[in-house]
Amino acid sequence: MRGLILSRLAAFALTLIVASSILFVAVNVVPGSAARSALGIDATPQALARFEAQHGLDRPLVVQYAEWLGKTFTGDFGKSFQNGVDVGPELLRRLPVTLELAIFAFIIANLIALPLGAFAAMRHQRAADKGISLLASLLGAVPNFWLATLLVMVLTLHFRLLPPGGYTPFTVNPVMNLKQMIMPALSLGIVSSALLIRIMRTAMIEVLSSDYIRTARAKGAKEGIVVMRHAIRNAMTPYVNVAAVEFGFLFGSVVVIEDIFLLPGIGSFVLVGIINRDYPVLLASALTITLVVLIINLIVDIVVGRLDPRRVTRHQ
Amino acid sequence: MTTAARKPFNWRRWRLVVTGGTIVGTIMLLAILAPWVAPYSPFDLNVAQMLKGPSAAHLLGTDELGRDVLSRVIHAARLSMMVAVLASLVGLVFGTLIGTLAAYFGGIVDLVLMRLMEILFSFPAILLAIVLMASLGTSIFNAMIAIGIIFIPGFARLARATAESVLRQQYVEQARAIGMSHTRILVREILPNILAPLLVEAAVAFSYAVLLESALSFLGLGAQPPDPSWGNMLNTGRGFMGVAPWLSIVPGAAIFLTVLGFNMLGDGLRDAFDPQLRDE
Amino acid sequence: MSEFRPHAQGAARPALAIRDLTVDFQRRSGALRTVDKVSLDVWPKEIVGVIGESGSGKTMTALSAMRLLPHGARIGGAIALGGRDLVDIGESEMRALRGDRIALIPQDAMQSLNPTMRVGRQVGEPYEFHRKQSYGAIWSKVVELLRAVKIADPETRARDYPHQFSGGMQQRAMIAMGLALDPELIIADEPTTALDVTVQARILKLLRDIRDERGSAILFITHELGIVAELCDWVYVMKDGKVVEDGPVKRIFEAPKADYTRMLLEATPSIHRRKGAKR
Ligand SMILES: Nc1ncnc2c1ncn2[C@@H]1O[C@H](COP(=O)(O)OP(=O)(O)OP(=O)(O)O)[C@@H](O)[C@H]1O
Ligand SMILES: [Mg+2]
Numbered sequence: 001m002r003g004l005i006l007s008r009l010a011a012f013a014l015t016l017i018v019a020s021s022i023l024f025v026a027v028n029v030v031p032g033s034a035a036r037s038a039l040g041i042d043a044t045p046q047a048l049a050r051f052e053a054q055h056g057l058d059r060p061l062v063v064q065y066a067e068w069l070g071k072t073f074t075g076d077f078g079k080s081f082q083n084g085v086d087v088g089p090e091l092l093r094r095l096p097v098t099l100e101l102a103i104f105a106f107i108i109a110n111l112i113a114l115p116l117g118a119f120a121a122m123r124h125q126r127a128a129d130k131g132i133s134l135l136a137s138l139l140g141a142v143p144n145f146w147l148a149t150l151l152v153m154v155l156t157l158h159f160r161l162l163p164p165g166g167y168t169p170f171t172v173n174p175v176m177n178l179k180q181m182i183m184p185a186l187s188l189g190i191v192s193s194a195l196l197i198r199i200m201r202t203a204m205i206e207v208l209s210s211d212y213i214r215t216a217r218a219k220g221a222k223e224g225i226v227v228m229r230h231a232i233r234n235a236m237t238p239y240v241n242v243a244a245v246e247f248g249f250l251f252g253s254v255v256v257i258e259d260i261f262l263l264p265g266i267g268s269f270v271l272v273g274i275i276n277r278d279y280p281v282l283l284a285s286a287l288t289i290t291l292v293v294l295i296i297n298l299i300v301d302i303v304v305g306r307l308d309p310r311r312v313t314r315h316q
Numbered sequence: 317m318t319t320a321a322r323k324p325f326n327w328r329r330w331r332l333v334v335t336g337g338t339i340v341g342t343i344m345l346l347a348i349l350a351p352w353v354a355p356y357s358p359f360d361l362n363v364a365q366m367l368k369g370p371s372a373a374h375l376l377g378t379d380e381l382g383r384d385v386l387s388r389v390i391h392a393a394r395l396s397m398m399v400a401v402l403a404s405l406v407g408l409v410f411g412t413l414i415g416t417l418a419a420y421f422g423g424i425v426d427l428v429l430m431r432l433m434e435i436l437f438s439f440p441a442i443l444l445a446i447v448l449m450a451s452l453g454t455s456i457f458n459a460m461i462a463i464g465i466i467f468i469p470g471f472a473r474l475a476r477a478t479a480e481s482v483l484r485q486q487y488v489e490q491a492r493a494i495g496m497s498h499t500r501i502l503v504r505e506i507l508p509n510i511l512a513p514l515l516v517e518a519a520v521a522f523s524y525a526v527l528l529e530s531a532l533s534f535l536g537l538g539a540q541p542p543d544p545s546w547g548n549m550l551n552t553g554r555g556f557m558g559v560a561p562w563l564s565i566v567p568g569a570a571i572f573l574t575v576l577g578f579n580m581l582g583d584g585l586r587d588a589f590d591p592q593l594r595d596e
Numbered sequence: 597m598s599e600f601r602p603h604a605q606g607a608a609r610p611a612l613a614i615r616d617l618t619v620d621f622q623r624r625s626g627a628l629r630t631v632d633k634v635s636l637d638v639w640p641k642e643i644v645g646v647i648g649e650s651g652s653g654k655t656m657t658a659l660s661a662m663r664l665l666p667h668g669a670r671i672g673g674a675i676a677l678g679g680r681d682l683v684d685i686g687e688s689e690m691r692a693l694r695g696d697r698i699a700l701i702p703q704d705a706m707q708s709l710n711p712t713m714r715v716g717r718q719v720g721e722p723y724e725f726h727r728k729q730s731y732g733a734i735w736s737k738v739v740e741l742l743r744a745v746k747i748a749d750p751e752t753r754a755r756d757y758p759h760q761f762s763g764g765m766q767q768r769a770m771i772a773m774g775l776a777l778d779p780e781l782i783i784a785d786e787p788t789t790a791l792d793v794t795v796q797a798r799i800l801k802l803l804r805d806i807r808d809e810r811g812s813a814i815l816f817i818t819h820e821l822g823i824v825a826e827l828c829d830w831v832y833v834m835k836d837g838k839v840v841e842d843g844p845v846k847r848i849f850e851a852p853k854a855d856y857t858r859m860l861l862e863a864t865p866s867i868h869r870r871k872g873a874k875r
Contacts, residue, residue, distance in 0.1 A: 018435045026447045124667065137583075141576035143527055145534050146568030149554060157558050211707035214664050215718075218702070219695035219773065220725040233712045252440015256531050260554075270443065271535065274450045286447050293440055 005302055012298045019290050020072070024065045027279055027286075037277030038081045055081070072287065078280035087284045091266065095288065097167055098258070098265035100177075101184055102251045108189030109196055109250070110243065116193075117200025118235070122227065124205055132197065140194030145256045148187035152260075155183060165262035184261045192250050199242045203235035210234075237304060244300035248293035332584025339577030347393040356384035358391040358544045367560045377562045380552065385562065388544040389570050395545050396574065399460045399538075400525040404518045406464025411471020412514060416502060418472070419479035430476060433469040441466045445528055449537045456529075456545070459538040463528045467521050474517050478510040485509075516585045523578030530571050546571050599843050603642035603829060609679045610637040611781045611813035612661060612698075617673035619656045619665060619837075630656045632837035633673070638781060643807055643814045645824040645845070647860070648834030654817045655703060657834075658783045661815075662700050663690050678780060695722040699774040703785040703817075705766040709758035715769050716742070716754025722776035741772040745802060764795040771799065775806060782806070783815045788823065800827050821864050825849060833857045 028034075035051040036043065043051075052058040056067065071078065077087035120132035156164045162183055168176040207213065208231055216230045254267035262268075266285050273282030327334075346353060355375075362382030370377045376385040414433065418426040436444075445462040452458035482488060483506070491501050532538035533547025541548055546567040553563030604610075619631035631653040638644045646654050659665045661675055663682060675682040677698055682690065694700075699722075702708040710718055720738040723729055729737075735754070742750035745768040758766060767787055774782050784803065788796040800823065806812055816828060824831050825845060832842040833854065841854040852858045 015435050015438065018432065019439065022436065022439075023447060026444070027451050137579060138576065141523070141572050141579055143530060143568060143571045143575070145531060146550060146564075146571060149550065149557065149564045149568065153557050153561055153564065209667065211702060211704055212710040214659075215700075215702060215708045215770075215773070216710070216721070217664055217691075217694065218662055218700040219721045220691050220693070221695075221721065222691065222725075225725075230710050230713070234710070248438070249440055252443045255442060255446060256535060259535060270446060274446060274537070277450065279450075282447065282450055286443055289443055290439060294438060297438065 008298055008301050012294060016291065016294060017069075019294070020069060020287055021065060023283060023286050023290065024068060025061075027283055028061055028064075034081065034277060034279050068283070072284070077284040080278050080281050082276045082278045082281070087280050090281075091269070091284055091288055094264055094266050094269050094285075096169075097263055098251070098254050098267055098289075099292075100170070101181060101188070101254055101258070101263060101265060102247065104181055104185035105188035105192065105250055106243075106247050108185055109192035109246070112190065112193035113196030113200050117197045118204050118227065118232065120197070120201045121204030121208055121235075122223075124208070129201075133201070136194045136197040136201075138194075139190060139197075142191055142194075144187045144191045144253065145260060147191060148183065148257055148260045151183045151187060165260070167263050167265075180261070180263075184257045184263060187257055187260075188250055188253065192246055195246055196239075196243055200235065200239050203238045204231060206238075207231045207234045240300060240304050244296055244304075248296050251293055251296070252289055254289075329588055330584070332580045333588060334584075336577050336580025336582070336584055339573060340581055343393055343574050343577065344397060346390050347397040350390045350394045354384075354387035354390040356387040358383060358388040359542055360384075367556060367563075369560070370562060376566050377560065379549075379560070379563055380556055385549075385566055388549060389546070389566055392539075392544040392546045392549060392567065393570065393574070395456060395539055395543065396526050396529060396571075399456065399463065399529045400522045400578075403460045403463035403525045403529075404467060404521040406461065407467020407471050407521055408514060408518055410464075411468045411473075412475045412507075412510070414468065415472035415475025415477075416479045416506060416510070419476045419483060420498070420502060420506070426476075430472070433472045436466075437469040437473070441524075442528060442531055445532060446535070446537065449532065454537045454540065456533075456539045456543070459529055459532045462532075463525050466528070467525070470521070471514060471517060474514060475510055478513050479506055482506050482509045512589065516582060516589065519578055519582035519585060523575040523582065526571060526574050526578065530567075599847065601639065601830060601844070603639035604637075607640050610676075611640050611642075611678055612636075612638040612815065613674075613676045613679075614657070614661065615674040617657065617660055617675065618671070619653070619660055620670045620672070621668055622670065627670075630669075630837050631660065634834070634837070634839050636832055636839065636842075638813045638815050640780070640813050641807060641811050642830060643803070643816055643828045645828035645831040646815065646817045646834060647819055647821060647824055647831060649819060649860075652834040653837040654819075654834055655785055656837075658700065658785050658815065658817055661781075661783060662694060662698065664694075664700070692726075695779075696726040696777050697779050698781045699777070699779040699783070701770050701774040701782065701784040701787045703787075703789070705770045705787075706758070706763065708770055709761075709766055711758055713757075714754070715756050715758055715761060718758075719754070719769060719773050719776065722773065726777060737776070738772075741776060742769070744775070745769070745772045746798060747772075764791050764799075767791060768799065768802075771802065775810075775812075778810045779812060781813050781815065783817070785817045786819070787816075788818070789820075796823075803827065821849075821860065833860070 034055075034057055035048045039047055039051055049058070056064060068078070075088060077091060079086055116132050116135075120129040123129045152164055155162045162179050163176075166180055168180060170177040213226060213230055216226050221230070254265060255270050256267075257263070258265045258267035259271055266288050269281060269285040270289070272278065273285055360383060362378070365374070365378045365382040367380055368374060368378045368382075374384050374386065376389065379385055379388070414429050418429040444466055445459070448462035448465060449458060452461060488501065488505050491505050529538055530545065530547035530550070533545040534551045536548070536551065539545030539548055541552070549567040550564060550571075553560070553567065556563050614634060614636040617631055617634045617636075618629060621628040621630060634653070634657055636644070636646070636657070646657065648654055656665065656669070660671055661677075661682065663671075665671060671683065673683070677693065682693075709715065716735065716738045719741055720734040723734045723737055738754055739750045742754055747753055747765055747768055753761070753765075758769075761769060771784075771787060774784070782803075787803075788799050791799065803814060803816070804827065807814055816823075818824060828845050830842065831845050831848050833840050833848070833856065835856050840856045841848065841852065843853075848857060849861065852861060
């Protein structure tokens with residue numbers, strides 16, 4: 001088990017370094033654009049040069065990267081080009097918003113996918129299965145920002161049930177917080193459930209046709225026990241793997257939803273960074289999202305190992 | 317397998333392909349023929365006709381500048397399809413190249429290339445696209461490049477896996493044994509044999525490209541007004557949700573239908589060519 | 597036709613009676629008949645062998661008696677357990693019988709054990725489902741059962757997961773599971789395939805002991821003639837879903853009537869000799 005965790009950690013560190021360099025290169029593909037966008041099109045060449053020298057942008061890319069990586073590693077995310085504010089603390093303020101949104105959405109996705117997927121598998125090739133499969137294909141084609149728009153149209157404009165956006169911390173006003181979070185979470189979660197329904201269905205079909213399920217029935221197990229005790233646990237191993245990737249995906253797609261619902265999370269920080277060409281902001285927020293996604297994958301890699309006793313003992 | 321050819325057309329096996337293909341075909345056709353089938357120009361302003369609901373003259377209503385929504389949606393299809401085709405092509409070409417090379421040369425080349433692909437794959441796609449847009453600059457062409465880059469690892473993985481199984485075939489070993497050049501083996505022996513699954517994958521990539529492009533345009537990072545794109549139409553429509561809901565419903569429905577069509581086509585093709593599912 | 601069948605004497609009715617059983621799978625190309633009008637009896641305290649080549653429908657016949665055929669199978673004919681019909685009774689009635697009065701020891705032990713559940717818990721499930729007992733009582737039964745199937749150190753091994761068991765131990769765990777509630781009929785589907793000879797011999801002895809001590813009837817499926825010769829009282833020979841011949845083991849080996857049986861015997865001459873040498 002220790003060996004497994006160590007090797008996963010090593011792979012994680014390598015991935016993080018490569019990923020950060022990809023981000024850094026992606027942002028800096030076009031040289032000189034940072035100064036130009038920070039100062040505007042009318043900036044004189046002298047002003048541009050001064051800006052570049054001031055922020056160290058005139059040095060080779062490798063040096064800039066090494067410096068950025070070193071600083072980031074110590075928790076110094078630099079200052080915003082735009083207003084000189086420290087990026088680090090701002091990130092910390094925004095992270096909980098995005099985490100709440102992603103977790104909330106993920107819970108919704110699973111609450112939809114687990115029962116529907118399992119039920120479809122139990123009714124394999126019958127009407128309920130076909131209906132659920134169709135639903136999954138339809139949901140999978142819905143753009144989440146369209147769903148968000150439709151939700152606002154119905155729940156806010158028509159029924160006046162929910163606020164159109166904004167954010168109140170849970171600690172300040174839990175009810176308001178949930179009211180503001182429900183639509184963003186639904187938009188992300190419902191769309192995510194499409195894939196998860198399919199995965200759960202496939203995993204359960206596979207498990208339900210296995211010999212050990214027949215054994216359970218041969219012992220006289222009731223259908224409820226067959227499903228809850230014998231099938232679900234075994235279907236969870238493939239399911240959790242995909243669900244984790246989907247959570248990462250969800251976390252990565254918060255940008256659009258945060259923009260729509262005016263949520264001050266990391267996703268909208270990415271947009272702030274991009275619209276203002278504020279590279280420290282853009283890099284820091286994109287890296288944070290990537291980091292969270294990678295950590296999720298790391299945790300799941302290790303936890304999924306625990307879920308399946310065959311893997312735990314193999315590494316003991 | 318030989319009996320399959322003699323059997324009458326099997327509707328159950330092909331229904332997804334046919335339905336998806338019909339949707340996709342219609343949209344493609346509309347996109348290509350946009351200037352001829354769209355009732356109005358997508359740019360013509362008509363202040364007298366601002367924010368009018370669906371009517372005989374404007375089947376899907378008009379927008380905040382009095383432009384015909386139907387015409388704009390049809391023209392936007394053109395742009396979406398173009399981005400989807402070209403981005404998928406970028407992903408297909410570079411992904412296939414990387415995956416095939418990794419499989420063919422193996423060893424350290426394989427390790428480095430595929431590890432890099434894994435990492436690229438672990439990025440949330442939309443985030444990577446957005447970051448790329450930052451440095452490339454916001455334009456529809458750059459959106460296309462960014463989306464294409466995102467597709468590379470997926471195609472590379474698939475190409476490597478398929479190429480690997482082809483490489484184990486006898487005819488490739490023979491070609492290697494008689495000293496055929498690398499390029500010739502890759503192009504003549506391997507490429508034709510791995511293309512089918514890659515093309516199926518391209519259908520799925522298409523639908524994803526449509527989603528990504530509209531998301532980027534929705535954020536203002538893709539197609540720039542006044543050029544119509546489903547994404548930026550939807551974004552503009554949000555400002556008029558209360559008075560003109562069709563501005564939000566129509567472009568979203570267009571994205572939905574297109575994505576659905578491509579997904580059905582992709583799933584259908586995959587199932588139809590999957591020997592395991594053939595007799596069910 | 598009627599040969600002397602010792603176990604039928606004095607018994608009111610067979611433990612298991614199958615009449616004209618058919619099992620069909622619906623395929624696109626038409627129905628696939630995997631069991632074709634099979635009739636078969638197992639009398640109380642009798643060990644009945646079913647032999648036949650791979651794919652001859654042995655497993656399908658066994659699963660029919662459990663009413664656990666795979667998805668899409670259609671069943672026809674009659675099956676009775678101790679005179680009680682099994683084909684038309686409701687699912688909950690059938691469930692009450694499974695594991696309690698009729699038990700299955702399936703073909704592939706490794707695949708038949710739930711990989712994410714401790715062996716002991718799985719072995720104890722028949723008690724759990726059919727007898728209202730405390731957890732502690734069930735656990736001591738489990739340990740006792742595992743000891744009965746000669747698993748060393750059963751208290752600890754009961755806490756293992758299936759993959760920590762060797763192939764032979766997995767098979768013995770499956771047997772323990774089948775024996776749990778002293779069922780009147782045990783259906784064992786090739787429980788000794790892929791085991792080495794010594795383990796195999798021990799398992800066969802175990803089954804015979806069970807018959808002798810607990811009085812269960814056993815339907816033993818195999819394609820190894822040697823085992824049939826050693827273990828069974830009566831044997832059915834199957835081919836392509838049909839019973840081609842049945843009779844007392846000794847007679848089948850010495851004077852087979854069907855060409856197919858003769859072919860089977862000729863294909864494995866050593867069995868013949870082994871059997872002959874023993875007598
Ligand atoms: N799920 C299924 N769907 C369709 N046909 C099946 C299915 N399971 C088994 N069959 C078919 O039923 C026939 C009989 O199979 P069965 O498992 O009873 O054979 P068997 O005598 O037990 O063979 P073996 O000695 O290999 O275990 C075979 O032709 C097999 O292909
Ligand atoms: Mg069998």
